[in-house]
Amino acid sequence: MERLRLRLATSSSSSYTPIPAPFAERQQSRVMLQFGAYTNANRVENASRLEGMPASLEAVGSRLARAGVLDATPDSCCVNLYERGQWIPPHRDNPKFERPFATVSLRSAQRVAFENGSRRVSIVLGVGSALRVGGEAADAWLHSVPPVLDARISLTFRRLSAPTREKFRAIDTASAERKAAKAIRKREARQAKRLAKLEASDVKKQSSRSAPLDLVAAEKKASNGYVPEVEIEHVWRVYDAIAPQWHGTRYKAWPRVAAFAKEVGVVGAVVADIGCGNAKNARAICQGGATCVACDVSRPLLEIAARETKGLAYECLDADATRLPWRSGVFDAALSIAVLHHVSTLCRRRAMVRETFRVLRVEGRALFYAWAYEQREFEARSGHRFESADVLVPFHFRRHGEYYDPDASAVPDHAKVDEAKNALVLQRYCHVFREDELANLVLDAAGTPVRIDAAYYDQGNWAVAATKLAS
Ligand SMILES: O=C(O)CCC(=O)C(=O)O
Ligand SMILES: [Fe+2]
Structure with missing residues (x-):
C-alpha cells in the first residue's frame, strides 16, 4: 500500500493530498491521489490537465463507460487510500462534476452509508465492484464511509460538468x-x-563624420575631396535653391566676356566653361562654331543650362572646378567667370586655377573673373561695400513672382524670412579679391609658365586673361 502510494504520488500528473493533522488525529479522511481535475475546498483545480490520468486508470474509466456504469468517459480519478479505522463523514459530491460518478472498490469489502433526512441506506461494496451514484442519490442524499474494517482502496471516476469544462x-x-x-x-x-x-x-x-548637409553634397564630397561646410551651405545649397530666380535676372554675357568668348570660340575650337551656372555665356562661346564643355556643382543650374543650350554644341556636367573630370591639354580655351570668389580656401582657389591650366593645351587661353573687394560704386551695379575679404552677401529669394517655384528644392538651413519683402534671405559666401590678387594667384598657382595677357576691372570684378606657355 505504501509502495503504491509513493509510486502514484511521484507521478507528475497527480496531486497527492496527505491527511491534514486535525483530521488525521480523529482518523477522519484518507490519503488521496487525484488525477485530472479535482476539487479542493470547492474550487476546481487542475482543470486544464484533464489528460493527466495514468493509462491503467484510464483503462478502468473507459471500461466503466463502455459497461454503462458511467454515461461518458471520465476525465478524472481520485484514488482513496484508507488505513484501518479511517472514515469519511456524510457529504455530497461536488456539483461541478457530472452525474453519475462511479467508485470502484479494491482490496477489502466496505460498507458505505447513504442518508436523506431520517432515511438511511447502507450498501456493501465488494472487492472489484463498481458503485454508480447519480440522480437523487448523488444530490439529494449524503453519503459517508464508516471506519473501514481493513486497509482499503477505492477509485472514484468523475467527469467535469460541461459548463465547468467550458468555463475552464x-x-x-x-x-x-x-x-x-x-x-x-x-x-x-x-x-x-x-x-x-x-x-x-x-x-x-x-x-x-563631419555631417553632410544632404546626399548630393555628401556624394560630391566623396568624389571631389574635402569641401568646406561654408561652401556647401552658403554656395552650393544657395545656388540650388535660387537657380530659377538667378537665371531670371542674369541671362546676358558681360560684353568683355562675350568678346573673349567670340575670340576663342572659332570653328573647331573646344572651350571649357568652368562654373557655367545657367550657361549665360553659352551663346557667345558657341556662336562662332566652337564646341563647349561646361561644368557646375549646382544640379538645378545645370538643368537650366542644359535647357537653355538645346541646339548648341554645349554640354554640361556636374563637377567641382577644383577637380575637373577631363584629361590634361584638351581645351583650346577656358572660361572661369565669377566662380573663384565662391571658393573659401586659398588651397582650393589655387587648385581651381591649376586645374584650369592643366586642361588647357599649350597656347590655350583662359579668362578669370572674380568679385572685387574694391567696388567702384559709380561702375558697380551691385553697390556692395565689403568689410573684409571673406563675406556673406545676402540674396533676397523672392517668394512671389514669375521666378518663384514653391515646389523647388529645399532652401538651406540658414535661410531667414523677410516678411516685408516677402522673401527668404539667403547668405552667399564670397571671397572678394583685392587689386592684383587675382593676377598673382594665376601666376602663382597655374603650375606651369603662363603669360598674363590682360588684367582689368569690369562689372565689379577683377579680370585676368592668361595664356598657357608650356605643359
Ligand atoms: O471510498 C469510497 O467508497 C467513497 C469515497 C468518496 O465518497 C469520496 O471520495 O468522495
Ligand atoms: Fe464522496
Whole structure:
C-alpha cells in the first residue's frame, strides 16, 4: 500500500493530498491521489490537465463507460487510500462534476452509508465492484464511509460538468492568448531595443563624420575631396535653391566676356566653361562654331543650362572646378567667370586655377573673373561695400513672382524670412579679391609658365586673361 502510494504520488500528473493533522488525529479522511481535475475546498483545480490520468486508470474509466456504469468517459480519478479505522463523514459530491460518478472498490469489502433526512441506506461494496451514484442519490442524499474494517482502496471516476469544462476552456484560451500577447509584446520590445541600439550606433557613426548637409553634397564630397561646410551651405545649397530666380535676372554675357568668348570660340575650337551656372555665356562661346564643355556643382543650374543650350554644341556636367573630370591639354580655351570668389580656401582657389591650366593645351587661353573687394560704386551695379575679404552677401529669394517655384528644392538651413519683402534671405559666401590678387594667384598657382595677357576691372570684378606657355 505504501509502495503504491509513493509510486502514484511521484507521478507528475497527480496531486497527492496527505491527511491534514486535525483530521488525521480523529482518523477522519484518507490519503488521496487525484488525477485530472479535482476539487479542493470547492474550487476546481487542475482543470486544464484533464489528460493527466495514468493509462491503467484510464483503462478502468473507459471500461466503466463502455459497461454503462458511467454515461461518458471520465476525465478524472481520485484514488482513496484508507488505513484501518479511517472514515469519511456524510457529504455530497461536488456539483461541478457530472452525474453519475462511479467508485470502484479494491482490496477489502466496505460498507458505505447513504442518508436523506431520517432515511438511511447502507450498501456493501465488494472487492472489484463498481458503485454508480447519480440522480437523487448523488444530490439529494449524503453519503459517508464508516471506519473501514481493513486497509482499503477505492477509485472514484468523475467527469467535469460541461459548463465547468467550458468555463475552464475559456479561461485556458484567455490565458493562452494573454501568454501569447505577452510573448509578442516581449519580442516587440526586444526588437525595438535592438533597433534603437542600431539607430543610436548609426547616429554615432554619422556624427563622428563631419555631417553632410544632404546626399548630393555628401556624394560630391566623396568624389571631389574635402569641401568646406561654408561652401556647401552658403554656395552650393544657395545656388540650388535660387537657380530659377538667378537665371531670371542674369541671362546676358558681360560684353568683355562675350568678346573673349567670340575670340576663342572659332570653328573647331573646344572651350571649357568652368562654373557655367545657367550657361549665360553659352551663346557667345558657341556662336562662332566652337564646341563647349561646361561644368557646375549646382544640379538645378545645370538643368537650366542644359535647357537653355538645346541646339548648341554645349554640354554640361556636374563637377567641382577644383577637380575637373577631363584629361590634361584638351581645351583650346577656358572660361572661369565669377566662380573663384565662391571658393573659401586659398588651397582650393589655387587648385581651381591649376586645374584650369592643366586642361588647357599649350597656347590655350583662359579668362578669370572674380568679385572685387574694391567696388567702384559709380561702375558697380551691385553697390556692395565689403568689410573684409571673406563675406556673406545676402540674396533676397523672392517668394512671389514669375521666378518663384514653391515646389523647388529645399532652401538651406540658414535661410531667414523677410516678411516685408516677402522673401527668404539667403547668405552667399564670397571671397572678394583685392587689386592684383587675382593676377598673382594665376601666376602663382597655374603650375606651369603662363603669360598674363590682360588684367582689368569690369562689372565689379577683377579680370585676368592668361595664356598657357608650356605643359
Ligand atoms: O471510498 C469510497 O467508497 C467513497 C469515497 C468518496 O465518497 C469520496 O471520495 O468522495
Ligand atoms: Fe464522496
